[in-house]
Amino acid sequence: MGKVYLVGAGPGDPELLTIKGLRAIKEADVILFDRLVNGELLGYAKQDAELIYCGKQPGRHALIQEEINAMLCQFANQDKVVTRLKGGDPLIFGRGGEEAFVLREQGIPFEIVPGITSGSAAPTYAGIPLTHRNVSSSVAFIAGYNPEKDTSDYWRSLVRTVETLCIYMGVKRFPDMRDRLVEHGMDQETPVAIIHWGTTKQQKTITGTLATITDQLDEVSNPSMIIIGEVVKLREHIQWFDELSADLVSSEL
Numbered sequence: 334m335g336k337v338y339l340v341g342a343g344p345g346d347p348e349l350l351t352i353k354g355l356r357a358i359k360e361a362d363v364i365l366f367d368r369l370v371n372g373e374l375l376g377y378a379k380q381d382a383e384l385i386y387c388g389k390q391p392g393r394h395a396l397i398q399e400e401i402n403a404m405l406c407q408f409a410n411q412d413k414v415v416t417r418l419k420g421g422d423p424l425i426f427g428r429g430g431e432e433a434f435v436l437r438e439q440g441i442p443f444e445i446v447p448g449i450t451s452g453s454a455a456p457t458y459a460g461i462p463l464t465h466r467n468v469s470s471s472v473a474f475i476a477g478y479n480p481e482k483d484t485s486d487y488w489r490s491l492v493r494t495v496e497t498l499c500i501y502m503g504v505k506r507f508p509d510m511r512d513r514l515v516e517h518g519m520d521q522e523t524p525v526a527i528i529h530w531g532t533t534k535q536q537k538t539i540t541g542t543l544a545t546i547t548d549q550l551d552e553v554s555n556p557s558m559i560i561i562g563e564v565v566k567l568r569e570h571i572q573w574f575d576e577l578s579a580d581l582v583s584s585e586l
C-alpha cells in the first residue's frame with residue numbers, strides 16, 4: 334500500500350515551505366495541488382511524477398472534494414506515494430481534516446505536514462505582528478463566510494474577547510462583517526489592513542479603519558488577508574518587505 338502526505342505549501346513565498354514538505358514533494362509519485370500553491374515548488378518533483386491540478390480554472394469546474402478524496406485513495410491503493418499540496422496550512426480552512434478522515438476510514442497510511450498559514454505569514458510580511466506586548470495578546474482566525482456563526486452571540490464574543498482578528502476569504506463580505514462588528518461594539522476607528530497576495534512579489538497592502546477601508550476595497554481581491562486590531566498601527570514602524578528591492582524577493586506565483 335502507498336502513502337499520502339497532506340502537506341502545507343505555505344502562503345506563497347516558496348522559501349516558506351518546510352524541509353519535511355519538500356521531502357514529501359521530492360518523494361511523490363503523484364502530486365495533487367491547489368490554486369494557491371506556488372508553481373515553483375512543483376519543480377522539485379520527480380521528473381516522472383504525475384501532477385494534478387485541483388483548483389478552479391476559468392471555464393472549467395474545480396475538482397470537487399469527493400473526486401479529490403477518491404483520487405487520493407485510488408493512487409495510494411496503487412502503492413503510490415501521493416502528496417496532497419495545499420496553500421498555507423492543510424488544517425486551517427484547507428479541508429485537510431476531511432481528507433484525513435477519508436484516508437483513516439479507508440485504512441490508508443498518511444502523514445500531515447503543517448505549513449505556514451497565510452493568517453500569520455501575510456501580516457508578518459506586511460510588518461504587522463499579530464500579538465504585541467501592551468497592544469494585543471489574543472488572536473482569532475475566522476472565515477469570511479460562515480452562515481452558522483452569523484449570530485449576535487458570536488459577534489459579541491469576538492468583539493469582547495479577541496484583540497486581533499485575521500479574516501480568511503473575507504474581501505467580498507467585508508462590508509457586511511464590518512457592520513456586524515460595529516453593531517456589536519467594535520469602534521469604527523479600529524485599524525484595518527488588507528494584504529493581497531501576501532509574501533509574493535504581487536503583495537499589496539491597504540490600510541485604514543473600519544470606517545474608511547471600504548473606500549479602497551476595489552484595490553484588492555482574492556486572495557487577501559484582513560487584519561483588524563490596534564496591531565495594524567505597528568506597520569508604520571516595522572514594515573520591511575515592501576522596501577526590499579525586487580531582486581531580493583524570491584517568489585512570483
Ligand SMILES: C[S@@+](CC[C@H](N)C(=O)[O-])C[C@H]1O[C@@H](n2cnc3c(N)ncnc32)[C@H](O)[C@@H]1O
Nearest residue numbers: 421422425427450451501502530531556557558
Ligand atoms: C481556502 S483558504 C486556504 C487557507 C490556507 N489553508 C492557509 O492556511 O493559509 C483561502 C484564503 O486564504 C487566504 N490566503 C491564502 N493565501 C494568501 C496570501 N498569499 N495572501 C493573503 N491571503 C491569502 C485568503 O483569505 C484566501 O481567500
